[in-house]
Amino acid sequence: MTTNNTRDLLKxxxxxxxxxxxxxxxxxxxxxFDVKDIEASSARGKNNIARAVAEGGFPADAGVLxxxxxxxxxxxxxxxxxxxxxxxEAMIALRQYIADRxxxxxxxxxxxxxxxxKRNLVKLSAGALKVVRKLGLGGLVPFGMAPTxxxxxxxxxxxxxxxxxxxxxxxxxxxxxxxxxxAYFQGCGMRMMFPEAVADTLAVLxxxxxxxxxxxxxxxxxxxxxxxxxxxxxxxKENISLFADADVVVSDCASCAGTLKHIGAYFAGDDAWRExxxxxxxxxxxxxxxxxxxxxxxxxxxxxxxxxxxxxxxGRGQGIKKEPRQLLSxxxxxxxxxxxxxxxxxxxxFHTDYPEVAAAILEKKRVNIEKTGADIVVSExxxxxxxxxxxxxxxxxxxxxxxxxxxL
Amino acid sequence: xxxxAIKEKLRTAVGPENVLDKDLDRFGYSYDSSFIPLLPANSxxxxxxxxxxxxxxxxxxxxxxxxxxxxxxGAASGRTGGSIPVKGGISLSLxxxxxxxxxxxxxxxxxxEAGVRTIDLYNHCAAKGLFYPPDPASWKMSxxxxxxxxxxxxxxxxxxxxxxxxxxxxxxxxxxxxVITTGxxxxxxxxxxxxxxxxxxxxxxxxxxxxxLLRLIPMPKARNTLQLMFPSLDDACATIHGxxxxxxxxxxxxxxxxxSIQAVxxxxxxxxxxxxxxxxxxxxxxxxxxxxxKQAGQIKQIARxxxxxxxxxxxxxxxxxxxxxxxxxxxxxVGAMAPTRLGEDISxxxxxxxxxxxxxxxxxxxxxLPIAVYGHAGDGNLHPSVLCDLQNPEEAERVHKAVDEIFAxxxxxxxxxxxxxxxxxxxxxxxxxxxxxxxxxxxxxxxxAFDPKGILNPDKIW
Numbered sequence: 001m002t003t004n005n006t007r008d009l010l011k012x013x014x015x016x017x018x019x020x021x022x023x024x025x026x027x028x029x030x031x032x033f034d035v036k037d038i039e040a041s042s043a044r045g046k047n048n049i050a051r052a053v054a055e056g057g058f059p060a061d062a063g064v065l066x067x068x069x070x071x072x073x074x075x076x077x078x079x080x081x082x083x084x085x086x087x088x089e090a091m092i093a094l095r096q097y098i099a100d101r102x103x104x105x106x107x108x109x110x111x112x113x114x115x116x117x118k119r120n121l122v123k124l125s126a127g128a129l130k131v132v133r134k135l136g137l138g139g140l141v142p143f144g145m146a147p148t149x150x151x152x153x154x155x156x157x158x159x160x161x162x163x164x165x166x167x168x169x170x171x172x173x174x175x176x177x178x179x180x181x182x183a184y185f186q187g188c189g190m191r192m193m194f195p196e197a198v199a200d201t202l203a204v205l206x207x208x209x210x211x212x213x214x215x216x217x218x219x220x221x222x223x224x225x226x227x228x229x230x231x232x233x234x235x236x237k238e239n240i241s242l243f244a245d246a247d248v249v250v251s252d253c254a255s256c257a258g259t260l261k262h263i264g265a266y267f268a269g270d271d272a273w274r275e276x277x278x279x280x281x282x283x284x285x286x287x288x289x290x291x292x293x294x295x296x297x298x299x300x301x302x303x304x305x306x307x308x309x310x311x312x313x314x315g316r317g318q319g320i321k322k323e324p325r326q327l328l329s330x331x332x333x334x335x336x337x338x339x340x341x342x343x344x345x346x347x348x349x350f351h352t353d354y355p356e357v358a359a360a361i362l363e364k365k366r367v368n369i370e371k372t373g374a375d376i377v378v379s380e381x382x383x384x385x386x387x388x389x390x391x392x393x394x395x396x397x398x399x400x401x402x403x404x405x406x407x408l
Numbered sequence: 409x410x411x412x413a414i415k416e417k418l419r420t421a422v423g424p425e426n427v428l429d430k431d432l433d434r435f436g437y438s439y440d441s442s443f444i445p446l447l448p449a450n451s452x453x454x455x456x457x458x459x460x461x462x463x464x465x466x467x468x469x470x471x472x473x474x475x476x477x478x479x480x481x482g483a484a485s486g487r488t489g490g491s492i493p494v495k496g497g498i499s500l501s502l503x504x505x506x507x508x509x510x511x512x513x514x515x516x517x518x519x520x521e522a523g524v525r526t527i528d529l530y531n532h533c534a535a536k537g538l539f540y541p542p543d544p545a546s547w548k549m550s551x552x553x554x555x556x557x558x559x560x561x562x563x564x565x566x567x568x569x570x571x572x573x574x575x576x577x578x579x580x581x582x583x584x585x586x587v588i589t590t591g592x593x594x595x596x597x598x599x600x601x602x603x604x605x606x607x608x609x610x611x612x613x614x615x616x617x618x619x620x621l622l623r624l625i626p627m628p629k630a631r632n633t634l635q636l637m638f639p640s641l642d643d644a645c646a647t648i649h650g651x652x653x654x655x656x657x658x659x660x661x662x663x664x665x666x667x668s669i670q671a672v673x674x675x676x677x678x679x680x681x682x683x684x685x686x687x688x689x690x691x692x693x694x695x696x697x698x699x700x701x702k703q704a705g706q707i708k709q710i711a712r713x714x715x716x717x718x719x720x721x722x723x724x725x726x727x728x729x730x731x732x733x734x735x736x737x738x739x740x741x742v743g744a745m746a747p748t749r750l751g752e753d754i755s756x757x758x759x760x761x762x763x764x765x766x767x768x769x770x771x772x773x774x775x776x777l778p779i780a781v782y783g784h785a786g787d788g789n790l791h792p793s794v795l796c797d798l799q800n801p802e803e804a805e806r807v808h809k810a811v812d813e814i815f816a817x818x819x820x821x822x823x824x825x826x827x828x829x830x831x832x833x834x835x836x837x838x839x840x841x842x843x844x845x846x847x848x849x850x851x852x853x854x855x856x857a858f859d860p861k862g863i864l865n866p867d868k869i870w
Contacts, residue, residue, distance in 0.1 A: 022439055023546065049432060063431065
């Protein structure tokens with residue numbers, strides 16, 4: 001993971017995928033195979049296509065790229081694989097290999113990469129989306145990227161419980177590691193689509209610490225995932241420098257936190273950056289992880305019945321499973337959903353690349369949410385929230401979708 | 409060669425969405441879970457995915473008319489290349505035939521289509537208190553049709569037998585598309601040749617199994633797990649024999665040799681005394697807790713007579729899971745020890761188990777290749793795993809010689825080439841050693857009768 005030399009990338013792919021015993025365990029758990037049951041859709045299928053490419057059986061052409069892109073990177077297969085074959089890393093490396101050979105990942109991902117690399121463009125998009133949403137024109141933006149907001153105020157007015165009626169619950173002023181300097185990492189998705197949730201994250205963090213706001217750049221996951229590894233590394237370096245003074249960096253986006261926690265590994269072979277990158281990764285926390293460690297108590301206990309959709313990058317990506325549930329149990333009536341940790345089909349830009357497949361995956365999620373009878377499905381990832389909002393619309397208002405910071 | 413006109417006929421037969429002909433899609437149907445190399449790819453010319461018996465019948469009629477090879481496939485979790493379309497032609501994937509047609513509680517039988525996953529079938533029956541015992545390691549992903557075609561085994565075989573012990577009848581599409589049913593719900597059925605048995609384990613070479621009728625037994629009400637550690641492999645085996653002779657029949661009795669135990673210990677970061685030569689994991693089941701306690705007590709006493717070093721009886725379901733995790737983690741733990749893990753499957757008379765393990769150890773020394781041995785000691789089915797690097801040509805040659813001798817060792821003690829994985833492609837060259845030339849001629853006569861054009865799963869078994 002240390003270089004973008006194309007030959008090394010192919011070796012990296014081969015080292016991973018030759019571990020596949022082809023047993024087929026992943027076929028039973030892969031959300032994509034569940035809706036498109038053709039071998040090439042499964043982790044086994046993709047790993048073996050990758051192996052064939054690495055061993056010279058197939059040219060790394062557009063067809064292979066298509067197969068490689070058709071992956072949610074949700075890691076469900078890895079969780080269940082007897083040999084723990086890291087399909088996500090293999091797919092990312094193969095996408096990079098193909099992009100390097102082609103001189104780039106193609107117009108779409110290049111444009112996306114440029115946009116998300118520039119702070120000003122991200123902010124501009126966020127501003128534009130804000131206006132669009134204010135005008136009630138969110139439906140005109142494709143793929144549900146301008147979801148209708150459901151604010152904390154609306155939530156409280158609808159689900160206010162006895163504690164809320166009695167005024168704000170006492171604030172717990174716990175800190176992690178004494179006078180640790182805590183900084184907030186604002187992800188592009190949160191900035192663009194859920195500014196109201198960002199405000200609540202800062203309010204919640206403000207209850208236990210004095211979070212520094214840093215004008216950070218993108219975590220780089222979109223770049224890493226789509227063949228723009230150099231951009232990813234450049235963004236990583238910038239963020240490492242920007243947060244050099246912080247002791248703890250908290251993100252309310254599971255994908256950002258998950259990516260930033262892994263940055264150390266990408267600089268293992270870089271003497272100049274290795275230590276700084278490792279130190280940076282070591283101080284990243286997801287929001288719910290931080291709040292539980294800091295002993296945060298929700299501001300009120302509401303009458304709302306809540307369920308949790310566990311983002312892949314939070315549960316499988318970071319091993320943060322208990323914390324959000326613990327917090328939600330304290331904030332309202334918590335009910336666990338069947339398949340809570342199954343991917344919702346959002347998966348970065350997957351839902352824009354394959355809207356029909358993403359919709360089929362989401363449909364199963366919608367049914368599971370409705371079965372819980374929950375008023376609110378809570379999550380901790382902007383893409384999941386945008387995706388779940390589509391399910392909420394389809395449910396005809398049977399449930400609302402909220403970021404965890406909005407209900408705590 | 410399947411020309412466009414034939415492809416069109418096939419698309420009409422099963423619907424165009426159920427025919428795949430893109431390179432990458434065909435490649436996905438070129439392999440299974442055996443160690444047959446991925447490249448050069450054994451891609452079929454066409455993948456055909458029927459939804460009904462009538463569609464299978466139509467596909468076979470077309471294939472028969474044009475002499476196209478057909479290789480049936482479920483989840484491709486087989487270990488011997490049985491579902492690899494080595495001669496091209498059609499990969500007939502039955503994984504979309506997933507209906508459980510009837511659970512007949514009064515007769516305690518279930519009828520299911522070939523593509524039903526084994527665990528789904530098990531759970532469906534278990535919900536009604538009925539037990540389908542065969543539990544191949546692949547049961548979470550493998551299909552019941554594939555289990556029947558390969559006559560799959562599993563860990564519970566010592567008490568409950570293998571798949572063929574439960575197959576009461578089949579629906580089979582013959583090579584030319586005609587459909588027959590064999591057997592039935594009558595327990596006693598001796599009308600004519602036993603075609604049900606003939607098709608069970610026929611590895612897709614005699615017909616396409618589309619439906620299976622399986623008998624069920626009442627679900628045992630209680631089960632528990634024991635772990636026994638022995639300083640001697642012989643004593644471990646002697647304990648198993650002692651148990652069975654005393655009438656204590658465990659649901660399963662799994663044995664792992666020292667290399668296997670240490671592989672798991674490394675993989676799971678456990679500390680296991682290097683003096684331990686064998687570990688036996690036993691599952692007992694019965695009417696109630698008292699029956700389990702009685703069996704566990706008997707086993708403990710017998711094991712003490714054979715110098716057992718440690719007996720652990722699970723005190724909770726969690727502890728039972730912990731013990732089974734050792735066995736379940738074995739395959740990947742052993743696999744992680746070398747670039748290639750060449751897992752074999754031989755079966756010997758129960759009392760020959762220690763002898764064949766000794767012979768395998770000698771083969772391991774002779775060829776300087778680590779070989780981990782584990783298996784279902786209760787029924788004499790062993791899985792020697794040769795740890796090697798097949799990309800090294802010199803080593804590959806030693807591996808092949810070692811495997812030759814492993815099979816020879818199994819046959820020498822009265823055993824056979826396969827306990828539960830079938831012959832497929834990987835063991836073809838040994839079959840005459842096991843059955844004799846005349847035996848093979850007899851099998852070929854059967855094949856000729858059912859598949860005169862030789863289109864069904866060609867180049868398998870012999």
